[in-house]
């Protein structure tokens with residue numbers, strides 16, 4: 501084992517509870533109670549009443565997309581149907597050639613802080629089959645995924661009724677053809693690569709309403725380019741809803757591939773994917789109707805999303821997150837860490853520095869506040885011997901921004 505030599509630094513170590521980031525609590529305290537079960541149920545019912553939202557039925561999902569456009573426009577969001585043609589095949593449906601209909605709604609910022617955007621998205625299509633995988637005519641898809649579209653719509657309603665403006669453009673997306681292989685989200689993500697869009701975060705909700713009343717948990721699937729986002733999402737979920745967030749281990753995170761956020765991740769964009777912790781028993785059957793689901797839970801999922809939108813979209817007059825604006829180039833070595841490691845960071849200007857180690861649920865494990873550090877390179881020892889093995893995030897914050905590193909503790 502290599503010996504780790506570090507300059508000794510006086511550290512103030514304190515355990516902290518609660519939020520790491522400043523946020524305008526007042527705004528959210530006013531907005532979140534307006535989100536309600538009746539309102540999300542209305543969207544679920546409307547979508548269920550199409551009878552089927554199977555993308556390959558005659559005429560496809562054009563009427564569904566037009567309904568979503570209409571609803572968004574009623575909320576003052578500029579929305580269009582964005583169609584595309586796809587000819588392919590898969591094991592379940594065989595060969596197909598069809599038009600597909602995404603919806604893109606935009607709430608433009610009046611005072612953009614930068615050119616990155618926040619996407620809140622969900623797939624609009626549905627599928628159902630019997631136990632022999634024979635496709636069925638009825639595909640109500642209440643949980644999968646009218647629930648995710650209902651979250652998106654509820655956020656649009658809250659934005660409209662409160663005249664909310666953000667420092668980033670907010671894109672409300674509904675995707676067609678998810679059930680055939682993430683067709684709509686691949687199509688949109690590719691268009692965004694071509695147009696050079698920058699995405700601060702893509703918030704994906706897919707199956708977020710089936711949850712027993714006594715066990716409110718939400719799984720937050722993550723992507724390895726956005727660990728800081730899932731950590732923040734878990735923190736926000738705990739703080740602004742009654743739902744217990746569950747961040748899966750790497751072994752349990754395989755389902756991160758099976759929804760629209762994965763398409764964005766494949767193109768290098770950052771995302772987080774929320775799904776009910778207790779998986780629906782009606783999945784892909786004609787039993788997936790609104791009666792089987794829990795709308796108080798769904799409303800609470802919408803509250804988590806609203807708080808994420810406020811944080812990453814930067815609700816005007818709130819203080820949002822700062823991403824990679826630092827100052828500091830930082831490295832930890834060795835990594836994985838046995839007990840102690842060296843943290844190397846560079847400051848471009850004199851600044852106070854705060855080092856915070858959080859776990860993937862956003863809980864602060866160690867916090868060290870250093871008084872003014874001079875511009876230049878600094879080396880300090882991180883003592884992780886008190887922490888259990890696992891993955892942690894190390895945030896180095898200065899008065900100009902922060903940098904987050906992933907640390908594995910062996």
Ligand SMILES: [Zn+2]
Nearest residue numbers: 644645706707
């Ligand atoms: Zn789905």
